[in-house]
Amino acid sequence: MTTEHVNPEGMLKSPAFSQGIIIPANARLLMIGGQNGVDASGQVVAKDLAGQTAKAVDNLIKVLEASGGKLEDLVRLGIYVKGDSDIRPGFGAWMERWGQRENPPTITVLRVAGLGISPDVLVEIEAVAALR
Amino acid sequence: MTTEHVNPEGMLKSPAFSQGIIIPANARLLMIGGQNGVDASGQVVAKDLAGQTAKAVDNLIKVLEASGGKLEDLVRLGIYVKGDSDIRPGFGAWMERWGQRENPPTITVLRVAGLGISPDVLVEIEAVAALR
Amino acid sequence: MTTEHVNPEGMLKSPAFSQGIIIPANARLLMIGGQNGVDASGQVVAKDLAGQTAKAVDNLIKVLEASGGKLEDLVRLGIYVKGDSDIRPGFGAWMERWGQRENPPTITVLRVAGLGISPDVLVEIEAVAALR
Numbered sequence: 001m002t003t004e005h006v007n008p009e010g011m012l013k014s015p016a017f018s019q020g021i022i023i024p025a026n027a028r029l030l031m032i033g034g035q036n037g038v039d040a041s042g043q044v045v046a047k048d049l050a051g052q053t054a055k056a057v058d059n060l061i062k063v064l065e066a067s068g069g070k071l072e073d074l075v076r077l078g079i080y081v082k083g084d085s086d087i088r089p090g091f092g093a094w095m096e097r098w099g100q101r102e103n104p105p106t107i108t109v110l111r112v113a114g115l116g117i118s119p120d121v122l123v124e125i126e127a128v129a130a131l132r
Numbered sequence: 133m134t135t136e137h138v139n140p141e142g143m144l145k146s147p148a149f150s151q152g153i154i155i156p157a158n159a160r161l162l163m164i165g166g167q168n169g170v171d172a173s174g175q176v177v178a179k180d181l182a183g184q185t186a187k188a189v190d191n192l193i194k195v196l197e198a199s200g201g202k203l204e205d206l207v208r209l210g211i212y213v214k215g216d217s218d219i220r221p222g223f224g225a226w227m228e229r230w231g232q233r234e235n236p237p238t239i240t241v242l243r244v245a246g247l248g249i250s251p252d253v254l255v256e257i258e259a260v261a262a263l264r
Numbered sequence: 265m266t267t268e269h270v271n272p273e274g275m276l277k278s279p280a281f282s283q284g285i286i287i288p289a290n291a292r293l294l295m296i297g298g299q300n301g302v303d304a305s306g307q308v309v310a311k312d313l314a315g316q317t318a319k320a321v322d323n324l325i326k327v328l329e330a331s332g333g334k335l336e337d338l339v340r341l342g343i344y345v346k347g348d349s350d351i352r353p354g355f356g357a358w359m360e361r362w363g364q365r366e367n368p369p370t371i372t373v374l375r376v377a378g379l380g381i382s383p384d385v386l387v388e389i390e391a392v393a394a395l396r
Contacts, residue, residue, distance in 0.1 A: 008198040020195040023161040033370030063284040066272040106165030111246035114375035140330040152327040155293040238297030243378035
């Protein structure tokens with residue numbers, strides 16, 4: 001089974017996201033809950049967005065790989081950032097892990113008032129993957 | 133294959149959304165990433181919510197149709213609006229495209245602090261469709 | 265068919281959520297739209313978060329059960345709370361209904377500027393379930 005990435009003519013093209021992804025009927029789906037930049041004890045590991053995003057993505061990849069999935073199996077990322085700080089350091093932390101692959105996931109990026117209970121949390125990333 | 137729309141007795145009924153939709157096991161899913169009111173170069177096309185929503189929906193439909201889907205295949209819309217402006221003009225722009233069909237998608241509507249990088253972006257709409 | 269809950273070693277463990285859930289290929293999916301603490305006429309039933317959350321969860325369960333699903337079939341909850349009020353009363357209202365089951369859904373919790381049209385709405389909860 002393979003997913004099909006849809007990027008129609010006449011629409012914005014970006015190395016950061018696909019406009020649409022078709023998931024075949026025989027795929028298993030993996031839901032990954034919102035990941036923060038926290039360690040196994042729940043402590044936030046960094047004060048800045050880049051550091052928290054790096055850890056949140058590492059957590060996300062841990063769940064993905066424990067499920068038998070790979071980065072290219074991701075079909076949706078929901079990226080939620082607190083407040084109006086510059087989001088590019090977070091984007092950089094993600095792209096570093098994504099690397100030079102083609103066919104990125106679809107994404108939704110929201111700036112919100114807060115995430116979870118702690119005011120220190122600056123980013124939360126949830127995902128859906130289509131397992132091969 | 134057909135989806136089943138679930139609107140239980142004793143719950144709010146609306147022409148704007150379904151309370152639940154069951155997707156059969158043999159459906160292909162289409163994830164559509166968060167669409168803004170931007171053109172192919174990434175420029176925001178309007179200053180107002182109605183204009184941005186119309187373009188965001190047109191972009192969403194472009195991805196849907198490029199995937200072989202139709203409006204009635206949509207099973208979830210996530211509609212995210214910046215700030216506390218009146219959202220009815222955006223709703224009007226959507227209903228104009230949705231038309232007189234029955235069985236609307238499920239929806240989630242959030243008011244957020246911002247969307248993506250540009251402060252000019254007023255609306256983002258993501259979707260899931262179950263392709264026939 | 266059964267879902268598989270994924271909680272890797274070295275990650276935060278919580279009775280409130282699973283880190284990941286694998287949905288088998290032959291599952292039917294149920295999308296449940298964003299539920300508020302409103303009655304069948306659309307009136308908000310309480311001024312506080314606990315009361316609104318209790319009603320929103322009851323609405324969510326109504327859609328779930330009308331679709332032939334059970335609480336343990338939930339694979340994702342999106343929980344969106346207005347402003348920076350204490351979210352623990354809402355969490356309590358959810359846990360009361362969830363009870364002592366194992367294998368909770370994945371969750372994403374966002375604090376947002378508002379929900380839908382009415383400024384009185386304090387919480388919205390959407391869900392995905394994998395029907396057996």
